[in-house]
Amino acid sequence: MWQPNIDTISGPRYQAIAQALALDVQAGRLKPGDKLPTHRDLAYHLHVTVGTVTRAYAEAQRQGLLVGEVGRGTFIAQRNSTDVYFQPVPPPAGMIDMSLNYPPPEPLAEAALRASLEELSQRNDLSPFLPYQNYRGFESHRASFAGWIARQHRLLVDPQRMTITGGGQHAISAAMAAVAEPGDVVLSAALTWTGIRAIAEMMQVQLRGLAVDGEGVMPEAFEVACRSFSPKALYLVPTLQNPTGAIMSENRRRALAHIAERHNVAIVEDDIYGFLAPNAPAPIASIAPEQTLYVGSLSKSLAPALRIGFLVAPERFQQRILASIRATTWMTPPLMAEIAMHWIEAGRADQIAENRRREAARRQALARDILGLLAGDAARLGYHLWMHVPAPWRAVDFVAEARQRGVMIAPTEVFAVGRRPEMEAIRVCLGSPDSIDQVRQGLLVLRDLARQPTDTRYLAVV
Known part of the structure; x- marks a missing residue:
């Protein structure tokens, strides 16, 4: 019992x-x-x-x-194993949730929303926001978002190739529906964002993980997989990869793009964190625009509840993308897109993004100060870090003990595609705690736990 x-x-x-x-x-x-x-x-x-x-x-x-x-x-x-670790509801009282990769609080976002709503309340041209509209979204919104992508993500895009979506996850789902059929093989990094696993399962496609190094997916592994499995797509997060925080070099991006072109494999490029690394190489979509379905979102940069994402794709995928939008949401609410455009055109969005970059850097610096070498050597720019736990800890046991001490984190297992990688690591999300003091408290718990020997109740008998 x-x-x-x-x-x-x-x-x-x-x-x-x-x-x-x-x-x-x-x-x-x-x-x-x-x-x-x-x-x-x-x-x-x-x-x-x-x-x-x-x-x-x-x-x-x-x-x-x-x-x-x-x-x-x-x-x-x-x-699903990921459900155990990710509960998108307020954590239990006294718990510090560092398991969910949320952006940190940003007061200016609330002020921007208030200003937009006040301005909208004074307008007498709101009727276009009420009926059904074009699946792609308003032309004015797509043009504004294209300017945003150019400034914040270093990529010039054609608004005519853009579809506005209900967030980044919706954009990725639409992209996957455009490139793959049930039973097809889709590739990703061996450690990757958990959402792509859920999407692959829902769409009944075979998701296979590729070997990674300090930059992400290795070209040699991609080449072998192309010859062995005839994949339809490769899902990548080249900038601030989730969960490892890696940033691909330009040479790595070019190598993967050229392999994709040679084997006619579509690249689904998730650039949701790109704005946090302004000096990172340009997206792969700038190298292979006819091979890449580029995904972006305002969830991490401005506000998750706006539910605004965008998918920029080659012409040959457009009809299937629109069919996916029509079959799921029909359209993204134009009122939310109008609010996002208002922030962008008024300059508030750029300021919010800059504030988020500064806060992310501040929390990363605190993590390095407290954790030292445990914080790893990935870029110090994102909302998360990839912490290797010392032997003899197993990641899943470290997570369980951390929760006992009031800190929620996620282990290697939930990010693994296929066979579990031979590493014991955890993703620590620095953005989700409400304050820098909570971040500090959570990090101190993790540091002290890592310094202690493994609790004997977690030692497995083998």
């Missing part, structure tokens, strides 16, 4: 039980399909009321950890 130790977990007892359950799922001590004790049995063991256990199970079920079957009992849910 599952018998958690909740004595070291602060907060209400029902939350402590739910948190202990989440930790044991993360560490693999509870597996999908495992049956949990009855409410009465667990209450007796933990010396709490049956009502406390009922509330704890309800909280765990809300998080997707449990399923209840009438007449049979309560079981650990079958679920």
